[in-house]
Amino acid sequence: xxxxxxxxxxxxxxxxxxxxxxxxxxxxxxxxxxxxxxxxxxxxxxxxxxxxxxxxxxxxxxxxxxxxxxxxxxxxxxxxxxxxxxxxxxxxxxxxxxxxxxxxxxxxxx
Amino acid sequence: xxxxxxxxxxxxxxxxxxxxxxxxxxxxxxxxxxxxxxxxxxxxxxxxxxxxxxxxxxxxxxxxxxxxxxxxxxxxxxxxxxxxxxxxxxxxxxxxxxxxxxxxxxxxxxxxxxxxxxxxxxxxxxxxxxxxxxxxxxxxxxxxxxxxxxxxxxxxxxxxxxxxxxxxxxxxxxxxxxxxxxxxxxxxxxxxxxxxxxxxxxxxxxxxxxxxxxxxxxxxxxxxxxxxxxxxxxxxxxxxxxxxxxxxxxxxxxxxxxxxxxxxxxxxxxxxxxxxxxxxxxxxxxxxxxxxxxxxxxxxxxxxxxxxxxxxxxxxxxxxxxxxxxxxxxxxxxxxxxxxxxxxxxxxxxxxxxxxxxxxxxxxxxxxxxxxxxxxxx
Numbered sequence: 001x002x003x004x005x006x007x008x009x010x011x012x013x014x015x016x017x018x019x020x021x022x023x024x025x026x027x028x029x030x031x032x033x034x035x036x037x038x039x040x041x042x043x044x045x046x047x048x049x050x051x052x053x054x055x056x057x058x059x060x061x062x063x064x065x066x067x068x069x070x071x072x073x074x075x076x077x078x079x080x081x082x083x084x085x086x087x088x089x090x091x092x093x094x095x096x097x098x099x100x101x102x103x104x105x106x107x108x109x110x
Numbered sequence: 111x112x113x114x115x116x117x118x119x120x121x122x123x124x125x126x127x128x129x130x131x132x133x134x135x136x137x138x139x140x141x142x143x144x145x146x147x148x149x150x151x152x153x154x155x156x157x158x159x160x161x162x163x164x165x166x167x168x169x170x171x172x173x174x175x176x177x178x179x180x181x182x183x184x185x186x187x188x189x190x191x192x193x194x195x196x197x198x199x200x201x202x203x204x205x206x207x208x209x210x211x212x213x214x215x216x217x218x219x220x221x222x223x224x225x226x227x228x229x230x231x232x233x234x235x236x237x238x239x240x241x242x243x244x245x246x247x248x249x250x251x252x253x254x255x256x257x258x259x260x261x262x263x264x265x266x267x268x269x270x271x272x273x274x275x276x277x278x279x280x281x282x283x284x285x286x287x288x289x290x291x292x293x294x295x296x297x298x299x300x301x302x303x304x305x306x307x308x309x310x311x312x313x314x315x316x317x318x319x320x321x322x323x324x325x326x327x328x329x330x331x332x333x334x335x336x337x338x339x340x341x342x343x344x345x346x347x348x349x350x351x352x353x354x355x356x357x358x359x360x361x362x363x364x365x366x367x368x369x370x371x372x373x374x375x376x377x378x379x380x381x382x383x384x385x386x387x388x389x390x391x392x393x394x395x396x397x398x399x400x401x402x403x404x405x406x407x408x409x410x411x412x413x414x415x416x417x418x419x420x421x422x423x424x425x426x427x428x429x430x431x432x433x434x435x436x437x438x439x440x441x442x443x444x445x446x447x448x449x450x451x452x453x454x455x456x457x458x459x460x461x462x463x464x465x466x467x468x469x470x471x472x473x474x475x476x477x478x479x480x481x482x483x484x485x486x487x488x
Binding site for chain 1: 146149154267272277279390392396408410411414
């Protein structure tokens with residue numbers, strides 16, 4: 001339980017801002033306005049934002065935008081960014097071809 | 111203490127869909143979720159199949175009703191795009207034994223009125239030219255399809271919340287308490303919630319919670335693992351599965367392929383408190399995919415993940431009221447194929463609570479259908 005547990009808590013209305021068109025996640029082209037709007041629709045965790053908007057799901061896996069997204073969400077929720085858990089990092093560390101995975105049973109000289 | 115008409119335990123797609131249809135009927139609903147994240151279990155970790163073929167006849171009416179009546183308009187109804195596509199399901203076979211398995215499933219579904227038939231390898235490749243010559247046949251159900259589970263789960267949540275449903279995250283339910291013979295209170299680590307009805311839709315956690323009012327649901331957990339590729343050019347729109355269950359998946363609107371599979375050890379995985387990928391599963395899924403769709407061998411995998419499914423003894427869920435515990439409604443044990451029937455489940459659960467006749471036959475999904483092996487049932 002935290003101050004963000006009750007999803008009906010009033011966080012105020014969505015107010016459009018002049019820089020809402022700014023792209024925050026470059027890989028998946030997600031804008032600041034889309035992220036802010038999603039918070040007002042009830043998505044209050046980084047995992048939910050990522051699953052709904054795809055920010056941080058592209059080729060860099062959020063290495064560029066994760067902190068920016070967190071800051072935007074925290075400001076919208078009027079809470080400390082420390083309250084927001086980062087989205088789970090997932091294997092593989094870098095995008096890897098299927099045939100490389102599929103060959104794991106083969107002995108190689110690498 | 112918070113009082114509502116209905117308390118739902120679990121904010122996965124089942125709990126969220128129940129919340130939506132109940133709120134739409136005017137009920138005051140509170141949803142309790144153990145995780146800090148809405149839809150953090152199987153609802154966000156599955157392959158997105160919205161299919162009827164391959165299902166047990168007992169849950170087929172729910173699947174058919176949903177595909178006929180709910181999925182086609184779901185994006186408009188909820189106000190969020192759930193990326194639903196009704197472009198068919200190919201369940202592929204590579205051996206005569208596979209075809210026999212597929213034919214048996216197709217025959218039992220046909221008997222229930224579903225349009226599903228067996229086709230040969232050439233016809234399979236007319237529908238999907240990327241499939242390899244190893245595929246010698248398939249069952250083909252043109253009205254099956256797929257949707258985006260991440261979006262559908264959150265769409266039900268956002269729509270229910272908009273209708274006034276209250277969602278509390280980080281609330282770990284400890285027990286259900288009866289008052290004067292009726293399930294009435296839900297006790298969490300910090301609070302007590304009271305309602306006229308309690309819907310238990312907490313996946314595998316449902317077993318322990320139901321146990322607090324003396325009801326046992328025979329299910330075990332199974333680790334499901336899946337992966338996603340980077341975006342690829344548009345290739346095909348069908349949902350794919352196999353008789354061997356070595357892979358299943360589809361290409362998303364985004365272009366990526368979401369694919370799941372199995373190694374055969376799913377029932378015997380360790381639970382470290384969080385679902386973790388095993389090192390042998392993604393390689394195994396990749397070998398499966400490459401043999402069916404050789405062109406995908408250079409596709410890059412960007413993420414892999416795992417999740418627990420709640421597997422019922424006989425492979426279909428329990429969706430029922432409980433005569434020993436009036437006020438309790440069970441919706442759990444979906445056995446890894448609950449996503450596609452979630453809209454139907456939400457609808458019938460709202461009807462059970464409203465005292466209406468369920469819109470489709472769920473008589474095969476009762477909680478008291480389990481008997482010891484020496485008891486003869488009619």
